[in-house]
Amino acid sequence: MDLHPEIQADRKFVEEAALLHDIGVYKTYAPEIACFGSLPYICHGYLGADLLREEGYGRHALVCERHTGAGISLRDIVDKELPLPRRDMLPVSIEEQLICFADKFFSKTELLKERSVAEARHKLERFGAEGLERFDFWCKSFL
Ligand SMILES: [Fe+2]
Incomplete structure (x- = not known):
């Protein structure tokens, strides 16, 4: 943000x-x-969103449910039969986009390591071309 x-x-x-x-x-x-817990890992975004909504943090909840991958579209949820609620989960606000993007450079299993752009991009490949396009746009916008 300072840059x-x-x-x-x-x-x-x-x-x-x-x-x-x-x-x-x-x-x-x-x-x-x-x-x-009992649910697939991919569910953690909307599960966190549900928790935060219950506490009255609706704006924070949107960050939760829109940060997985480079965001997940309703079309991908349906086409890939993902175990997620049927709605777009794409980062919209600049804050949602920033957090989603920054998150791609860190892992929960290697806490002290920051991924390179190439490594972060590679991790997103499994989410498909649209996610990579969003990531590339964020690189131009935020780096
Ligand atoms: Fe996450």
Whole structure:
């Protein structure tokens, strides 16, 4: 954000939402990160969103459900039969986009390592071409 003051993101909100965006992960089954819930890992975004909505944090909830991959479109949810609610989960606000993008450079299993752009992009390949296009756009916008 300091590199691009023209972006005019809400810094306080970005800090809060960045801290909260993975809050739903404990409800999923991901033993490599000590999560022993019952649902697939891909669900952690909307699960966190549900938690935050219940607490009255609707804007933060949107960051949760829109940060997986480079966002997930309704079409992808339907076409790939993903275990997600049937709605677009694409980052919209600049804050949602920033957090989704920044998240791609970090892993829960290698906490001290920051991925290179190439590594982050490679991790997104499984989500398809549209996600890669969004990632490439964010590289031009945010780096
Ligand atoms: Fe996440």
